[in-house]
Amino acid sequence: MKKVLVILIIVTVFTFIFAQPVSADTRLYAGNLRNSAYGVQATISTPSSKPYLESGAHESNWIGPNTSYWVQTGWITWPSISNAHSYVEVVWTGLRFYQEYDIQNWGTDRQYKVQYEFGWAAYIGGVWKGMWGGGGLPNPPVQVAGLSEVHNSSYSTLDTWFKYIQWKNSSGTYNNFDQSLWVEQGTYHVQKNFLWYYKTYGPQ
Secondary structure, eight states: OHHHHHHHHHHHHHHHHHOEEOOOOOEEEEEEEEEEESEEEEEEEOOSSOOOOOTTOEEEEEEEEOSSSEEEEEEEEOTTOSSEEEEEEEEETTEEEEEEEEEEOTTOEEEEEEEESSSEEEEETTEEEEEEOOTTOOOSSEEEEEEEEEESOSSSOEEEEEEEEEEEOTTSOEEEOOOOOOEEOTTOEEEEEETTEEEEEEOO
16 A cells, blocks of 8 residues: 555656646557557667658657557657657646656667556666556556657658567566557558567658
């Protein structure tokens, strides 16, 4: 009970400091999904150099629940910066928490994880970054995703590997993705090496 109380206090503080309205824009996705999961983890790679991004566009590559409200983590880049940054995003009840962390260099791998504990917890490189619950965030099991997401563009470059993407079952065990729920939208596609090891790419 004490642990749950602490988590709720942390969530309240984060909401007060960082919450902001959710903005709407055009988004295109590529990747794979897995139903009925309690968490998801993957190694997400950056391309060898900064991808081309149209003005006003940005790109994120992430894992997390694929639900109306979510906790997701991965890397993101914008036209105005030269690097990719790891990040956590939480969207619930019309509000948004967003925090960027350290740089993920081009041509490198990093481990990301989102799993349900007392709420949805996010990890970057094995380091716990926070836990969130309530406000419409769903309880598991839920559909989880490993997706690339391009905002406000169909011509920006996508070239991202999702390696050894796994879903967590009700017993707490992680297993490789085993469902063919591929997502390919607009000019963006998936090189399907395995259900659990694939590259998102485009435009094409």
